Amino acid sequence: MADQRKPVRKPAAQTPAKGKAVAPRPRTGEVAAPEPEGYTSLIEPRGAVSDFLAPVGGFGVTLSNMFRPTVTEQYPSEKVPAKPRYHGRHQLNRYADGLEKCIGCELCAWACPADAIYVEGADNTPDNQRSPGERYGSVYQINYLRCIFCGLCIEACPTRALTMTNEYELAGPTRAGMIWEKEDLLAPLRSGMLQAPHPMVEGTTDTDYYRGEVTSSTPAQVAWVQEHRPEDPTLPGGAGLDAANVPGPTAAVMAATVAAATKQGTR
Template sequence: MTRFFDSVSGFGVTFSTMFKKPNTEMYPEERPPTAPGYHGRHQLNRYADGLEKCIGCELCAWACPADAIYVEGADNTEDERYSPGERYGRVYQINYLRCIGCGLCIEACPTRALTMTDSYDELVDDNRADLIFGKDRLLAPLEPGMEVPPHDMAPGATDEDYYRGKIAPREES
């Protein structure tokens, strides 16, 4: 008789949830909000006038324990200026097949060029090469008042003004 009650008590959980209203999530049409401090996809940031913050120092690549970041720096010239300093990141790649989302690259960046967004992007694909994000997919979009690099620094500004955040967006004509 006790074996009978054991088997009936096992169905207790099933019977208790059988008549409850279902909790259906309409994912991916309705995405739930992310938690504060969520480490989403990486983003390369820009200054207010559109110049890139990345100076090609490669510290993020050195800090990455999974060896998921590849940076190749190059020198800015007077004709082509991509960042306010002497150098910029000519090639910047993050391999999301290797990235573990630890955020050590963010801490290593001296100019806050690399941050992690709170957007929930599904990093899945049927092609492995599409999960290696290049600079074209990592750069922050241009905001109003930003100009597409390469262009000169703001008139009268030094690279120190950029690093201190004293640069305003350009006036639209």
């Protein structure tokens, strides 16, 4: 049978532009182009001893640590504090007067690569003002079975509402118990704060809150809370912050689970 293979067509030679002289590239066995004339490398050449020890140079870190004393942390009997920038459990922060920083924009949910965050926003009303401005986060969930603690949600938050704490002890008896709700994630109330909802500081806008110009609650806000919620524990003379800072049901169960595991593992 006749040979059915097609002839290989050689590429046409490129014609240099007029007025430009193109020097032919030398054909060598090296992958990179040869060094130009007059080039001097800044890397000092290795000696014979360095060339001899080069194959075992990668074991230097291993050999140097073999003779160091071994330090074992006695966890959970001795809990070593985490680094300041450790990525631990999330927290929804508040302003100095007690209003929530979350505006329900859902940017954290969009930025999450593991789809671990679910947010629903709602409109603030005169009787239900939970954050400065027009919107607040009515539903906020974080599924810690999916969360990879990358911190991208923190970078996406425009109001610094979502941050990460140093808490790393997260455990739960059920899968549903690893889904934290908004009441589990809210930061505890501090002195000078009023529990939301309540109006914004009189004469301010949401921009004033973002700039940190609101430093505490005002008498007008206290009067509004006294009128609408006279039994609020954050009012002057109320039950106090300990009564107001009740952890959410999921956070309470997880704290009890971690405490029991710590007690069982303590020597």
